[in-house]
Amino acid sequence: MSFSNIRDTLNKIFTLCLKDAKLYYFKGPTIVMGVLMPMFLWLAFTIGAGYSLIKTLPMLITISAFFASSSITPVIMPWETRQKTLEMLLSKPVTIYTILLGTALASTLFGILISLSLVCVGLLFNLIPRNLSLLILGIIISSLCYSFMGLSFAAIPTDIPADTVFLSSAVRLPLVFISGIFTPIQKLPYYILPLAFVSPLTYLSDLMRNIYYGTSFLNPLLDLAVLSLLTLVFGILALIANKATLTKRL
Amino acid sequence: MSRKLVVEAYGLTKIFGDVKAVDGVSYSVERGEIFGILGPNGAGKTTTIRITIGILPPDKGEVYILGYNVHRESVKARSFIGVVPEISNPYPDLTVWDNLMLVGRLYCIPKRTRIERAKKLLKALGIQEVCNRKAKTLSKGMRRRLLLAMALISDPNILFLDEPTSGLDVISARIIRSMLLELKKQGKTIVLTTHNINEAGMLCDRVAIMNKGRIIALGTPEELRIKFGKYVRILLSLNKEVNIDIIKDKFKDSKVVVRGKRITIICGLSDLEAVLDEITNLVKSRNLKIEEFQATGPTLEDVFVELIQGDVQ
Numbered sequence: 251m252s253f254s255n256i257r258d259t260l261n262k263i264f265t266l267c268l269k270d271a272k273l274y275y276f277k278g279p280t281i282v283m284g285v286l287m288p289m290f291l292w293l294a295f296t297i298g299a300g301y302s303l304i305k306t307l308p309m310l311i312t313i314s315a316f317f318a319s320s321s322i323t324p325v326i327m328p329w330e331t332r333q334k335t336l337e338m339l340l341s342k343p344v345t346i347y348t349i350l351l352g353t354a355l356a357s358t359l360f361g362i363l364i365s366l367s368l369v370c371v372g373l374l375f376n377l378i379p380r381n382l383s384l385l386i387l388g389i390i391i392s393s394l395c396y397s398f399m400g401l402s403f404a405a406i407p408t409d410i411p412a413d414t415v416f417l418s419s420a421v422r423l424p425l426v427f428i429s430g431i432f433t434p435i436q437k438l439p440y441y442i443l444p445l446a447f448v449s450p451l452t453y454l455s456d457l458m459r460n461i462y463y464g465t466s467f468l469n470p471l472l473d474l475a476v477l478s479l480l481t482l483v484f485g486i487l488a489l490i491a492n493k494a495t496l497t498k499r500l
Numbered sequence: 501m502s503r504k505l506v507v508e509a510y511g512l513t514k515i516f517g518d519v520k521a522v523d524g525v526s527y528s529v530e531r532g533e534i535f536g537i538l539g540p541n542g543a544g545k546t547t548t549i550r551i552t553i554g555i556l557p558p559d560k561g562e563v564y565i566l567g568y569n570v571h572r573e574s575v576k577a578r579s580f581i582g583v584v585p586e587i588s589n590p591y592p593d594l595t596v597w598d599n600l601m602l603v604g605r606l607y608c609i610p611k612r613t614r615i616e617r618a619k620k621l622l623k624a625l626g627i628q629e630v631c632n633r634k635a636k637t638l639s640k641g642m643r644r645r646l647l648l649a650m651a652l653i654s655d656p657n658i659l660f661l662d663e664p665t666s667g668l669d670v671i672s673a674r675i676i677r678s679m680l681l682e683l684k685k686q687g688k689t690i691v692l693t694t695h696n697i698n699e700a701g702m703l704c705d706r707v708a709i710m711n712k713g714r715i716i717a718l719g720t721p722e723e724l725r726i727k728f729g730k731y732v733r734i735l736l737s738l739n740k741e742v743n744i745d746i747i748k749d750k751f752k753d754s755k756v757v758v759r760g761k762r763i764t765i766i767c768g769l770s771d772l773e774a775v776l777d778e779i780t781n782l783v784k785s786r787n788l789k790i791e792e793f794q795a796t797g798p799t800l801e802d803v804f805v806e807l808i809q810g811d812v813q
Contacts, residue, residue: 258608265605273593334589338647340555341583341660342606343575500555 266352319361729798
């Protein structure tokens with residue numbers, strides 16, 4: 251692949267990302283599942299347990315990064331199938347991978363945008379991260395990871411966005427309770443621990459605890475390394491699965 | 501760019517479950533021609549086009565566009581083509597202009613060129629006044645014209661259109677047809693599917709007639725009429741009415757319709773000479789005068805019906 255081919259492909263990915271951002275950031279399911287749901291979960295826990303809203307803000311940052319970046323990717327493919335715009339796109343000089351990467355990028359940026367906005371809110375209230383660059387790196391890598399995770403659900407060859415939203419919610423919601431967000435990993439029941447370590451949310455949650463509270467179960471660099479590995483795994487899974495089911499959409 | 505054959509499809513086969521949607525279809529398209537794929541609903545036209553442009557992978561067979569394998573070098577091959585798929589839409593929540601710009605960027609067309617071409621196309625297709633409207637607010641005809649503009653923004657060498665005028669109002673259909681003829685004048689190659697026989701006869705240099713996933717005839721409309729047309733229609737207007745039984749007796753091997761002084765005879769090509777002799781005899785023996793005489797050969801529609809019915813039987 252020549253330099254100009256790579257440049258053109260990146261250009262196309264960015265073009266599709268901008269299109270997705272313009273069209274899908276303000277859709278109902280994106281706002282409900284990506285912004286409102288994590289906020290209500292956090293409020294329910296914090297107010298219910300009588301904790302300070304500011305002190306528990308890192309929890310909101312974690313679950314917002316998770317839900318925001320995995321809320322758009324499951325719905326775009328079914329939506330585009332339903333609107334019959336997918337076939338139009340596929341008739342242009344782009345591959346399905348380019349389309350999927352554009353979607354993943356838009357979703358990642360949405361996750362980063364929401365999470366960093368919350369980091370800024372924390373800064374306004376004097377909630378200072380101990381390592382800002384680690385925080386930003388963690389948010390970027392985890393948003394990409396969760397975005398690809400969401401994209402894997404989009405492989406279901408349906409044109410009804412609710413189908414993929416249902417499945418992705420059925421998987422994502424339980425993860426919130428086993429990933430050391432509201433209860434630190436050390437305090438989780440022993441039979442939950444294997445599941446906790448399978449959950450991609452655990453590593454961002456652990457990283458956030460280290461960055462904001464100075465206490466974590468794993469070394470933060472290990473958290474980042476596992477998140478990077480999971481990004482790769484989910485990325486490959488999402489691309490292969492979506493490619494495999496593409497013809498059933500057309 | 502000196503290739504004569506710009507589209508080459510060899511042995512395309514596609515099976516959906518138990519149904520062979522496309523069954524060993526081969527065809528080629530020459531530079532600068534309008535090639536039509538005709539067929540009844542469910543004949544396999546759309547599947548053939550979808551395989552040809554690389555949206556669907558074939559179970560068997562290969563397609564080359566300007567020498568590039570559509571499925572192995574899809575991005576390169578598709579960079580030469582513009583496509584108006586039948587089952588597709590512009591983005592309903594983007595404006596007409598934004599839809600055009602989006603596609604232009606996907607072809608990596610420089611901004612200035614993109615804008616110039618978009619303005620020209622919007623004007624040529626009569627949709628410049630709605631360029632700031634969201635695509636979802638457009639009528640079907642306008643949406644189709646927008647899709648055509650989106651296919652032409654890259655100034656492609658080859659244009660594929662799947663049922664370009666299906667379900668459109670007369671004005672939109674005319675605009676699209678005249679645009680296609682204009683593109684042909686500019687040397688573009690056009691491949692279109694249609695079940696509108698008159699449209700195919702009007703536009704196409706060559707047509708392939710498909711049925712049940714196979715190409716059952718291929719040639720220029722004229723060649724097909726000569727090769728497969730079996731009947732001639734003779735319209736005769738006499739100065740006096742003649743007893744219907746006499747006429748039916750004279751032309752008993754042909755189909756005859758009598759309405760007063762007007763007689764329509766549909767006869768086989770091989771019987772034409774005998775029928776003309778009988779007409780002469782009839783006129784002479786009864787001292788009649790022919791006020792109007794018209795003989796028309798088989799139309800493309802006659803050929804189409806003949807072939808499809810023959811194939812069904």
